Amino acid sequence: NAGVTQTPKFRILKIGQSMTLQCTQDMNHNYMYWYRQDPGMGLKLIYYSVGAGITDKGEVPNGYNVSRSTTEDFPLRLELAAPSQTSVYFCASTRGQGGPNEQFFGPGTRLTVL
Amino acid sequence: KQEVTQIPAALSVPEGENLVLNCSFTDSAIYNLQWFRQDPGKGLTSLLLIQSSQREQTSGRLNASLDKSSGRSTLYIAASQPGDSATYLCAVRQLGKLTFGQGTILTVHP
Numbered sequence: 001n002a003g004v005t006q007t008p009k010f011r012i013l014k015i016g017q018s019m020t021l022q023c024t025q026d027m028n029h030n031y032m033y034w035y036r037q038d039p040g041m042g043l044k045l046i047y048y049s050v051g052a053g054i055t056d057k058g059e060v061p062n063g064y065n066v067s068r069s070t071t072e073d074f075p076l077r078l079e080l081a082a083p084s085q086t087s088v089y090f091c092a093s094t095r096g097q098g099g100p101n102e103q104f105f106g107p108g109t110r111l112t113v114l
Numbered sequence: 115k116q117e118v119t120q121i122p123a124a125l126s127v128p129e130g131e132n133l134v135l136n137c138s139f140t141d142s143a144i145y146n147l148q149w150f151r152q153d154p155g156k157g158l159t160s161l162l163l164i165q166s167s168q169r170e171q172t173s174g175r176l177n178a179s180l181d182k183s184s185g186r187s188t189l190y191i192a193a194s195q196p197g198d199s200a201t202y203l204c205a206v207r208q209l210g211k212l213t214f215g216q217g218t219i220l221t222v223h224p
Contacts, residue, residue, distance in 0.1 A: 042203060042214035100165055103212055105158040
């Protein structure tokens with residue numbers, strides 16, 4: 001299993017540009033998540049999904065959109081990029097909501113908006 | 115709203131020392147607590163997961179405890195090594211979401 005994969009690894013955007021961060025998992029997990037991590041900080045939840053066709057907002061959703069058309073894929077869309085969106089973005093997945101279910105993380109996408 | 119706090123923010127110890135990292139959370143209605151390791155510029159690696167019904171978990175030199183009623187968890191690292199240097203994050207799980215602390219930066223010097 002490749003686990004959780006993310007592309008691209010690095011990206012530089014100009015203010016106002018748009019892009020999609022890709023996330024794929026091959027573990028047949030129902031739950032998928034997008035987090036952002038700012039320097040010296042913990043992770044903050046942007047959006048999450050409990051299954052194909054179902055998404056919900058996390059703590060910091062403004063400026064982002066998501067879709068979940070398949071179990072495997074959970075892309076994150078940035079519209080009209082702003083410098084405040086400079087961050088490292090992590091995608092994660094887990095099988096279920098209950099106690100023994102670990103979250104598995106991708107390697108991250110480092111995004112700079114200039 | 116769940117808040118997770120980790121103390122200390124940074125810790126520097128000589129090789130071979132035993133050490134304790136602390137994590138506290140404000141809402142005890144959690145499914146589980148997970149400890150992660152993050153190396154500079156890298157993703158998160160899961161170290162230990164403690165379910166809400168458990169008191170502790172062990173993996174090698176690592177031991178994590180959970181006192182859900184008081185909202186506390188500790189990560190104990192025995193016989194620390196320079197390779198243990200990293201940022202350690204704790205996170206609590208509620209309703210499918212994880213809430214993270216800000217992490218403890220650990221440096222183990224030879």
